[in-house]
Amino acid sequence: MTGPTRGFFGRPRQQRDPRLPPGQYDTGADFPVLTAEVTPRLVPERVTVSVDGLVRTPTRWTWSELHALEQSEFRGDIHCVTTWSKLGTRFGGVGVDVLLDLAEPLDAATHVLATSTTGYTTNLPLADVTGGKAWVVWSHEGKPLHREHGGPIRLLVPHLYFWKSAKWITGLTLLDHDEQGFWERNGYHDRGDPWQEQRYQGD
């Protein structure tokens, strides 16, 4: 890194929120939309989510079947690679652990490729979607998830940059290797840990 930028002091930081990873700012009540494709209009009752690939029991859940599973909530912070973070927010749905317990991953499975109805994909180590760290969600702040934010249903992996939380999720495919998704093939990091500022390939 070079030295300071002449004349730049930045926002007052004595009260910088410790929940903000490096290089992030608090977007407050805003919830920006960043999507590379046209927002699809999906009928919730026709949505399905599947878990397949290296699992003992490939499974596809309908909207009502998902709602019949044990539901859980995430309360915390989300971080977008474009540098905004949204603090103290709340999503509801079902834990990815619940889906994986039913689909039974094989020992060989090490990674996941998440796929959206739009064809969007993103790759994740299996360890990043297990152990209570990931959800498939359909509510935000107690209301149905808005379609611009991935409604009716999206993946939520809040400890990684938010492009990993694929909107309009339709499937998780378990693999024995890492296979780059949409943004990852377009220069973004394979893991995307905001606390390590893993924004782009090579970070």
Next chain:
Amino acid sequence: MIESTGPAVPSFPGSNRWRSAVVREVTHPSERSVILRLEVPDRVDHLPGQHYVIRLTAPDGYSASRSYSLASIPSDPLVEFYIDRLPDGEVSTYLADIAEVGDVLEVRGPIGGWFVWRADRPAIGVGGGSGVVPLVSMLRQAREDGVDGLLNLAVAARSLADLPYGEELVDADAVIALSRESFRLRPAGRVTDVDLIPLIAAQQDAYVCGSAPFAESASRLLLELGLPGSGIRVERFGPTGT
């Protein structure tokens, strides 16, 4: 449907490294905007539509960075950014009010392999506000390559004074849609299908860039005019209000 299995966009070796760029030109097209032209050492050529990150660092090491689309093309010896000055923008107020010729800014880029046009296929570009900036890069590339006919543009702003690169876009025969004032025979109003119909062509890709509400309505219009969703690339920025 966006490509999930198509060829990977070539990576840009070296584009991830932070570089110390020197500000060579600063102009203020309006009170609420600035055009910065920077000299970037060991620059990696970009494609029209790509962006850079600009990072500012305070004396105590605190830093803030934001992404800005390039308006320039690779043959330009400098890289050019048009930046809207947001009233409480931590980075944009610095760039608009304080940055001056000779200053050194840390930059990283080019970034983004999706919202790019290689001037080799027919395309329609629809941009709102500073969302026209990547389209200006596409326009300049089309002109340089002598393929102006491949690119049809519709651009929107509140007024001509608010439209980035307004004069250049008017000269290029872009459809100019102003919401607060009439332009030539077009009455004031938001972009509608009437604006876009004359620009629709066969085998055409679409590039939509602007605020989230603008991008949403423009991409809807293109779908309604028969463009396949798979051919529409969208770049959104800013808050949603929802």
